Amino acid sequence: MIPHLWNDLEGTFFPESALDYMPEDRLREVQLQRLKAVTALAYDRVPLFRERMTAKGAKPADVRRLEDVRRLPFMVKNDLRDTYPYGLFAVPMSEVVRLHASSGTTGKPIVVGYTAQDMDVWKQAIMRSLYSAGFRRADVVQNMYGYGLFTGGLGLHGGLEGIGATVIPISGGNSERQIMVMKDFGVTAVCSTPSYFIHLIEVAQKMGLDFKRDLKVRRGVFGAEPWTDHMRQYIEAASGIKAYDIYGLSEIIGPGVGNECEYQDGPHIFEDHFLVEIVDPATLEPVPDGQEGELVITTLSKQAMPVIRYRTRDITAIDIRPCRCGRTIRRIRRISRRSDDMFIIRGVNVFPTQIETALLKTEASLPHYQIVLTRKSGLDQMEVRVEVTGDMLRDSVGEMEQLQKRFARSIEQITGLHTTVTLVQPGSIPRSAGKAKRLLDTRNEA
Numbered sequence: 001m002i003p004h005l006w007n008d009l010e011g012t013f014f015p016e017s018a019l020d021y022m023p024e025d026r027l028r029e030v031q032l033q034r035l036k037a038v039t040a041l042a043y044d045r046v047p048l049f050r051e052r053m054t055a056k057g058a059k060p061a062d063v064r065r066l067e068d069v070r071r072l073p074f075m076v077k078n079d080l081r082d083t084y085p086y087g088l089f090a091v092p093m094s095e096v097v098r099l100h101a102s103s104g105t106t107g108k109p110i111v112v113g114y115t116a117q118d119m120d121v122w123k124q125a126i127m128r129s130l131y132s133a134g135f136r137r138a139d140v141v142q143n144m145y146g147y148g149l150f151t152g153g154l155g156l157h158g159g160l161e162g163i164g165a166t167v168i169p170i171s172g173g174n175s176e177r178q179i180m181v182m183k184d185f186g187v188t189a190v191c192s193t194p195s196y197f198i199h200l201i202e203v204a205q206k207m208g209l210d211f212k213r214d215l216k217v218r219r220g221v222f223g224a225e226p227w228t229d230h231m232r233q234y235i236e237a238a239s240g241i242k243a244y245d246i247y248g249l250s251e252i253i254g255p256g257v258g259n260e261c262e263y264q265d266g267p268h269i270f271e272d273h274f275l276v277e278i279v280d281p282a283t284l285e286p287v288p289d290g291q292e293g294e295l296v297i298t299t300l301s302k303q304a305m306p307v308i309r310y311r312t313r314d315i316t317a318i319d320i321r322p323c324r325c326g327r328t329i330r331r332i333r334r335i336s337r338r339s340d341d342m343f344i345i346r347g348v349n350v351f352p353t354q355i356e357t358a359l360l361k362t363e364a365s366l367p368h369y370q371i372v373l374t375r376k377s378g379l380d381q382m383e384v385r386v387e388v389t390g391d392m393l394r395d396s397v398g399e400m401e402q403l404q405k406r407f408a409r410s411i412e413q414i415t416g417l418h419t420t421v422t423l424v425q426p427g428s429i430p431r432s433a434g435k436a437k438r439l440l441d442t443r444n445e446a
């Protein structure tokens with residue numbers, strides 16, 4: 001059981017965060033003890049895990065060193081779907097105090113469960129996340145993540161209450177009201193998807209408000225969708241806040257697997273609860289630290305649904321450089337690509353964030369954009385629709401055409417693909433209160 005360690009003083013002393021600075025050999029020891037325990041738990045209680053272990057000829061006793069995690073079988077998202085709803089639970093339902101589920105855009109949702117101790121681990125992971133991003137008990141926080149089955153809203157909520165901040169559980173949507181609340185309630189910090197927050201910056205402008213002058217917001221944690229450093233620069237310049245990346249995924253625990261510290265250089269992973277590996281997605285062999293690959297996570301403390309060697313589809317690398325903040329828990333590079341988001345056009349692998357980088361390199365102002373894939377006479381076509389912003393407006397038609405060409409050239413430099421760029425009217429690309437939909441693929445529609 002993890003003790004409650006929040007100290008009631010003015011938010012400057014937080015012993016639980018001492019775990020972020022544990023001596024490295026002690027940290028690896030904690031990881032190994034917990035890995036042994038979670039492997040034994042899953043083997044005893046989860047038939048799918050035991051069958052796969054048996055097929056590999058492996059036993060929990062084979063885990064003697066941390067590297068032995070490689071002897072354990074992988075899990076993928078389909079395992080959660082195939083065992084819907086409770087097939088991966090390792091405790092009786094009487095022990096489960098909370099359920100969450102994915103939105104389930106394709107078929108059945110995935111269901112995740114938490115015991116009381118799991119809720120405690122989650123809450124503490126979020127508290128450490130918020131603390132490292134500079135949130136303190138004096139903050140008034142507008143939580144714009146969706147409340148409900150999605151892990152974002154209630155996950156952040158627990159940690160925000162844990163650090164003693166004032167939480168406004170507003171959820172997403174109703175953007176003008178969001179701005180009104182932000183102003184009238186004296187909000188100092190926010191939690192949101194980056195794309196929704198960018199939308200709110202525009203809404204505030206339309207309402208005649210200047211984010212820097214009229215609002216007190218100073219920081220925010222952003223996550224639940226891949227975003228680039230360019231996007232961060234845009235958010236910080238346009239709103240005057242500090243934007244920190246929070247990392248997590250519902251299958252593992254929700255938000256709070258890791259978070260950026262004050263140096264904003266990739267999330268520190270709470271390694272005492274989550275064991276991270278990077279593997280080559282094609283061979284599934286481990287890659288050396290520092291090299292890019294697919295992130296694989298094992299939950300070390302979870303009871304209700306232990307998840308072992310989960311293939312996240314997130315492409316990243318373990319950052320081996322020590323962080324200036326002094327935390328010993330390691331960082332991963334910010335996730336700007338998910339292998340699920342990748343699309344293939346004319347044999348080339350493209351990630352939506354590559355298009356975003358190309359657009360932002362060309363024009364400092366952040367364009368709303370959408371990638372539209374079509375098929376004409378058997379040939380794949382890519383069109384990038386870019387919304388014109390005030391900064392982009394040029395006097396003459398010729399100058400606008402030049403801008404279009406520069407966007408296309410920049411995309412070609414990064415992806416190697418020729419593309420059509422269309423400039424569209426402000427507000428014509430749909431906004432979302434949650435994750436942005438960047439890709440419209442109509443190639444297989446009749």
Ligand SMILES: [Zn+2]
Pocket residue numbers: 261262263268323324325326327
């Ligand atoms: Zn750091």
